[in-house]
Amino acid sequence: MYPWLEITFNALMARYRAAKLHHGLLFMGVADAGKTQLCHSIAKALLCKSVLAHTHVEAQRPRLFEPDDAFESPHKTAQEACGTCKSCLLIDAGSHPDLHVITTDKSQIGIDAIRQTIAKVTQTSQLSGNKVVIISQIELMSESASNALLKTLEEPTPNTYLLMTTNESQRLLATILSRCEKQTIALPSYDQSCHWLRMLQIPEPSKAALIAHGSSPITYRNELENADSIGFDDFVMTLKGLIDGSDTANRAALKWHFDAPKVAKWLAQHWLEIYKNNKNEFAYENYQACLIASKRMSHPGLNKSLILTSLFTQLRSIQVASFH
Numbered sequence: 001m002y003p004w005l006e007i008t009f010n011a012l013m014a015r016y017r018a019a020k021l022h023h024g025l026l027f028m029g030v031a032d033a034g035k036t037q038l039c040h041s042i043a044k045a046l047l048c049k050s051v052l053a054h055t056h057v058e059a060q061r062p063r064l065f066e067p068d069d070a071f072e073s074p075h076k077t078a079q080e081a082c083g084t085c086k087s088c089l090l091i092d093a094g095s096h097p098d099l100h101v102i103t104t105d106k107s108q109i110g111i112d113a114i115r116q117t118i119a120k121v122t123q124t125s126q127l128s129g130n131k132v133v134i135i136s137q138i139e140l141m142s143e144s145a146s147n148a149l150l151k152t153l154e155e156p157t158p159n160t161y162l163l164m165t166t167n168e169s170q171r172l173l174a175t176i177l178s179r180c181e182k183q184t185i186a187l188p189s190y191d192q193s194c195h196w197l198r199m200l201q202i203p204e205p206s207k208a209a210l211i212a213h214g215s216s217p218i219t220y221r222n223e224l225e226n227a228d229s230i231g232f233d234d235f236v237m238t239l240k241g242l243i244d245g246s247d248t249a250n251r252a253a254l255k256w257h258f259d260a261p262k263v264a265k266w267l268a269q270h271w272l273e274i275y276k277n278n279k280n281e282f283a284y285e286n287y288q289a290c291l292i293a294s295k296r297m298s299h300p301g302l303n304k305s306l307i308l309t310s311l312f313t314q315l316r317s318i319q320v321a322s323f324h
């Protein structure tokens with residue numbers, strides 16, 4: 001569990017135990033904020049036998065307080081999955097019959113994937129508990145897939161929870177949005193990010209380095225684990241060289257063409273910071289140009305060095321703010 005998501009997790013589990021958890025939860029926010037991980041933690045807790053047993057005891061206990069009291073102290077009533085019951089072990093093994101995860105490597109989630117899963121959850125649960133469906137990036141659903149999901153959201157089957165994530169909620173049907181309970185998941189603060197990275201024995205990044213990784217410590221960690229990847233410090237050094245003229249755009253582009261989309265993304269963040277500080281329109285134009293270039297360069301067959309060279313050339317056209 002990412003520490004910056006604990007409050008949301010605890011609040012939702014407190015509502016589950018008060019029998020007030022919505023059957024369709026949509027987690028919105030930028031990529032790499034931890035939304036999918038949160039879905040998996042909630043799914044595990046909803047399926048855990050120990051949590052279930054505890055929840056039944058709570059429900060049978062005479063109520064000495066108003067139901068809404070549970071919301072005031074979510075930390076006291078929340079519970080994570082035990083990790084040792086049959087259900088938890090099956091989840092860890094990736095073979096729990098009542099947990100259905102829909103993801104796609106392609107650009108679209110089709111109707112077949114949604115239909116097959118819905119058919120499974122309309123049956124009674126295999127382990128006589130809850131049934132959970134996790135769908136990541138629901139903005140990738142085709143229109144027919146969206147409509148099929150909408151029916152389930154409108155007429156939920158008992159003991160079934162749909163946990164969904166989206167990076168682009170503006171692409172979703174208004175009817176889907178209105179049928180879900182929406183939770184916005186924010187990125188952790190710089191201090192929270194550093195704290196989490198330190199727990200992983202990863203030296204804390206500078207503010208600029210974290211910003212270059214979309215302000216996400218998860219992205220930052222993933223990049224570090226990629227041994228072939230360009231180090232951010234190296235990027236900053238070269239950028240300084242380009243600005244003061246000790247390095248050339250051509251040479252830098254040749255050096256980095258193998259990871260050009262990432263370099264373009266870092267460069268985009270650099271321009272965005274300049275724009276935020278100076279409101280310089282030229283910086284904003286370059287920010288957008290870098291983002292477009294980063295997307296284009298993900299396609300094979302393009303001359304990446306050439307595109308990078310043109311992006312780097314812009315650096316000398318303006319007195320840029322330095323990194324700290």
Ligand SMILES: [Zn+2]
Nearest residue numbers: 048082085088
């Ligand atoms: Zn368990």
